[in-house]
Amino acid sequence: MEKKFKFIEHTADIKFQAFGKSLEDAFKNSALAMFNAMHDGKVKEKNIAKIKAEGKDFESLLYNFLEEFLVLFDSEGFFLSKIKKIKIDKKNFKVEAEAVGDDAENYEMHADVKAVTYNDMFVRYDKNSGKWIIQAVLDV
Amino acid sequence: MKIKKISTDTYEIPKEGCMNVHGIVYASEKIMNAIKEDKTLEQVKNVACLPGILKASIAVSDAHQGYGFPIGGVAAFDIDKGVISPGGVGYDINCSVRLLKTNLTKKDILERQKEVVDALFRKIPSGVGRGSKFQITKEELKNLLEKGAKYIVEKGYGVREDYLHTEEEGCIKGADASKVSEKAIKRGIGQLGTLGAGNHFLEVQYVDEIADSETAKVLGLKKDQVTIMIHCGSRGLGHQVASDYIKKMEEEYGFEKLPDRELINAPIKSRLGKDYLAAMAAAANFAFANKQLITHWVREEMTHIFSGTKEVKIDVVYDVCHNIAKIEEHIVDGIKKEVCVHRKGATRSFGPGRKEIPEAYRKIGQPVIIPGSMGTSSYVLVGTKKAEELSFGSTVHGAGRVKSRSSAIKTLRGGEIKEKLQKKGIEVKSGSLKSLAEEAPQVYKDIDEVVRVVDELGISKKVAKLKPLAVVKG
Numbered sequence: 001m002e003k004k005f006k007f008i009e010h011t012a013d014i015k016f017q018a019f020g021k022s023l024e025d026a027f028k029n030s031a032l033a034m035f036n037a038m039h040d041g042k043v044k045e046k047n048i049a050k051i052k053a054e055g056k057d058f059e060s061l062l063y064n065f066l067e068e069f070l071v072l073f074d075s076e077g078f079f080l081s082k083i084k085k086i087k088i089d090k091k092n093f094k095v096e097a098e099a100v101g102d103d104a105e106n107y108e109m110h111a112d113v114k115a116v117t118y119n120d121m122f123v124r125y126d127k128n129s130g131k132w133i134i135q136a137v138l139d140v
Numbered sequence: 141m142k143i144k145k146i147s148t149d150t151y152e153i154p155k156e157g158c159m160n161v162h163g164i165v166y167a168s169e170k171i172m173n174a175i176k177e178d179k180t181l182e183q184v185k186n187v188a189c190l191p192g193i194l195k196a197s198i199a200v201s202d203a204h205q206g207y208g209f210p211i212g213g214v215a216a217f218d219i220d221k222g223v224i225s226p227g228g229v230g231y232d233i234n235c236s237v238r239l240l241k242t243n244l245t246k247k248d249i250l251e252r253q254k255e256v257v258d259a260l261f262r263k264i265p266s267g268v269g270r271g272s273k274f275q276i277t278k279e280e281l282k283n284l285l286e287k288g289a290k291y292i293v294e295k296g297y298g299v300r301e302d303y304l305h306t307e308e309e310g311c312i313k314g315a316d317a318s319k320v321s322e323k324a325i326k327r328g329i330g331q332l333g334t335l336g337a338g339n340h341f342l343e344v345q346y347v348d349e350i351a352d353s354e355t356a357k358v359l360g361l362k363k364d365q366v367t368i369m370i371h372c373g374s375r376g377l378g379h380q381v382a383s384d385y386i387k388k389m390e391e392e393y394g395f396e397k398l399p400d401r402e403l404i405n406a407p408i409k410s411r412l413g414k415d416y417l418a419a420m421a422a423a424a425n426f427a428f429a430n431k432q433l434i435t436h437w438v439r440e441e442m443t444h445i446f447s448g449t450k451e452v453k454i455d456v457v458y459d460v461c462h463n464i465a466k467i468e469e470h471i472v473d474g475i476k477k478e479v480c481v482h483r484k485g486a487t488r489s490f491g492p493g494r495k496e497i498p499e500a501y502r503k504i505g506q507p508v509i510i511p512g513s514m515g516t517s518s519y520v521l522v523g524t525k526k527a528e529e530l531s532f533g534s535t536v537h538g539a540g541r542v543k544s545r546s547s548a549i550k551t552l553r554g555g556e557i558k559e560k561l562q563k564k565g566i567e568v569k570s571g572s573l574k575s576l577a578e579e580a581p582q583v584y585k586d587i588d589e590v591v592r593v594v595d596e597l598g599i600s601k602k603v604a605k606l607k608p609l610a611v612v613k614g
Contacts, residue, residue, distance in 0.1 A: 012204055012211065012541045060387070067383060074327040074376035077271070110574035112337035112614060114379040115231040118386075118401035119207035137207060139231045139379075140338050 005033035014111065014138040015120065019131050023058075026123070026132035027065060027095065028083040034066055034116075034138060035080040039107045043081035045100040055093040058123035062134060065095050066116045079104040115139045141181055149201075149597050153181060158189040158399070164196040166531070168593045171201055174542050174585060178205040180212075186399040187215050192222025192408075194472050194479055198531050200486055201593045202540030202585060206230070208402030211485035211541075214534040216470060217408060219478050224413045225405035226389070226420075228482035230463035231382045234424035235340075235373035237509045238306070238431045238459035239520065240438065241359075242452060244366040246346040249609045253567045256344060256445060257610040261569040263441045264342055264434055266335040266614040274333045274433055281329055282317035288425035289432040297436035303428070305498055306459035307488065310428040312466075315421035320377070321384050324419075328377025328426060333433035337571070337614030339538075339579055340372040342434070343511075344610040345518060351602040355504045355522055359457055361604050368438055368454070369518060369606070370431050371511050373463070378423035385416040408480050417465065424464060431459060457520070458498075458507035460487050462537040468496075470532055481532045489523035489535035489600045497523075508600045510591060513539045513584035514568070514576070514613065515561045518606045519591045526598035535600040536591070539584035552577040561611075570613040579613065 005018040016033040020026030035043075051068040055061030072078040078101050085098040119137040126133050143165075144152045151172060153163030163184040167175055175181065180203050187209055188197035194216045203212030208227030217223055249256055265272060276284070284291040289303040289310025303310030335342060347365045350356045361367070374381075389404045392412055398404065406413040435456065443452045465482045472479065490497055490506040497506045505522035512518045516539070527533050554573025557580045561568050570576050595602045 009547060010205075012206070056391075060390075064387075070376070071323055071327055071380070075330065108572045108574075109337060109614075110572040110578060112340075114338075114376075115383050117207045117231075118395075121401070139207065 004029040005036070010137060014113070014140050016136060018134045021131060023090065023132050024086045024088055026134045027062065027088065028086055030062060030134045030136065031066060031069055031080055031083060034069065034113060037138060037140070038109050038111050038113055039079065041107065043079055043107065044102040045081045046102045047078060047100065049078050049099045049101065051097050051099065053095050057093060059118065059121050061093045061095055062121070062123055062136065063116050063118065070113060070115070073104060077104040079107060111140045113138045113140055143181070149593050153185055159185060160191070160193050161188050161196050163188050165199045165203065166593065166597055166599065167201050167203070168589065170589060171585060171593065175199070175203055180205050180210045183208070183210040184213070186403060187213060189399060190215070190223055190225070190403065190405060192218040194218055200531065200534065200536045201590045202485070202536040202538055204540045206484060208400050209482065209484045212536065213484045214481065214486050214531055216479040216481045216532045219408055219467070219480060222408050222480060223405035224408050224416055224465055224480055225403060225482065226382045226385045226416060227402040227404065228484055229382065229420060229465050230484045231379045232373040232463055233378035233381060233420055234427035234461050235463045236427055236431065236459060236461045237511050238370045238435065239457040239509045240368040240435060240454050241361060241457050242366045242368065242442070242454050244446070244450070244452065246364045246366060246609070248446070248450065249344055249346070249366055252445065253610055257567040257569045257612060259441050259445055260342060260438065260610070261612045263437050264335060264612060265333065266337070266571055266612055271330045272333045276329065276332060278325060278329065281325060284429050285317040285320060285422035285425050286315045287311055289428040292429045292432040298432050302432060302435060302456045305456040306428060307461050310432065310459070312421035312424045314418055315425050316418035317422050319415045319419040320381055320422050324377045324380035324384065327380050328375055331375040331377070332430055333437065334375065335372045335434070335614050336375055337575055340614055341514065342612040343369045343608050345369060345606040345608050347604050348517065348607040349605040351604060355603045358501065358504050359507060359520065359603065360455070361457070361520065367457070367606055369509070369511060370434050372427070372430060372434070374423040374427040375430065377426050381419045381423045385419065388412055420465060424461065428459070458509060460509050462487060468533070470528065481534070483534055485537050486534045487537045488533055489527040490533045491523050491525035491528055508535055510536060511538050512587040513581045514579045514611055515564065515566055515581050515608060516587050519602060520604040520606065521591070521595070521600040521602050523600055524598055527600060530597070531599050535594050539587040539590055541583055542585050548578050548580060548583045552580050552582060566608050566611060568611045568613065575614060
């Protein structure tokens, strides 16, 4: 199976790279990486959440997309299991997604992601591998 | 990069390129070697490029890489020509530390160590996703954001002296709840009175050593006395305020010319600059209120545990901000003026006489509370005139990291760490064993060395060393 994401050494915070054949897949895997930083076991598919985000470029779109999940997590205790549907409007930098997950209180959390940061962030298409690569640092 | 050692514990990064001022790092050789391992020094240089920065871009002895500004970064800006940067405050606005003193002794705790840690763990919500027991309406929350710790005390959770012994008396003026987004309110409303995870903790300690007995006396600290330390911040509310204003400032000013996107800023006197300061103050007040509520619960629980044996008395020693921007008076080029000081992972360290210090402590200087990493010592120091000369009245905030979280998890196991701490006589209770590994003492710089350096430099003076007995972690 192809790698969805990986974590990279960082002194204080959590840095990850996420991959995908499409931009949509790379976005999905970024969200998974962020939640994986908090809890890395299996998560049940009990609740449904719909999110929408907009941006001015791919980076701000990613930032806002991930932030919507953090808001859901803090306010409703939603913990992501899987993104079922995702649609990205690449021209207007808009994303809509439907996700399933469970209540965070059913899991042991080992990190508290405070925020997404722009530090070392990129969203790019890598011609050599034919894949989209996303990199971001999370403030924990 | 050019680095010049200019005196003991002081290094200079000479002005070059876009830098408006030089960089200064206060570190011993040992600490400097650790600092050189990541991007800290590059970040000190980047901050020096921001408009209106005064004197120097400073990093104190616990510095490590942040995003935009380094952690352990201090930068002061001219009120008229300077900027305010949310990245210079950090996402966890007013991540801060409150120290309580008790009439208990080390022996009292040792007799029921496990009971104490279990009871506090149950009482104070810690970790991620553990919501508050404190219900509050949106309207009330807005009121709280403008009044800070005082709001909580007026509701019956604490006494007046609690907030009087807090930086800014537990309420940063100019807070405006209307500048805080609905999203931020939504994130924070269920989190009042919670510790959160990461490096946040609640610790029962005892006074192990007194370095300055006269000053310790004024603070009411003596050997073997039990103290309790609360370390937490403004939770999701503060994180969202930071994020909201980073986005707003990007929209208004663009980030293309910045050396790092996280350095986004606005002129202090601009509409957006003022709005951020008002929202930041509101988030800071949330953090003060948060610790006030936890203080109340700690009092309740400790009273309950010792009921029938001892009447427990708990008072606030002091409460300091670690991530904040403040408008303060400082002397720049011989002239006294108002400047905006960013302290990101740094503590205010004002010397004796400053009006900002509570009356009871004004003669000794502002108390500085430095938490160690889990299981290591913490320190109480006092601020100095020297700090006002060297670092805009600032000193360190903790040990500072040296090892990444991911490598900590790879090489350290939570269970083993817990056992090791138990062997040292420290009881730990955490929501997650893995989070213990991430915060293990090995991933931090040596706190004793960090404190030795700031004491030697004179930007704060050692008063007492505290050792942990029981730790509650997220």
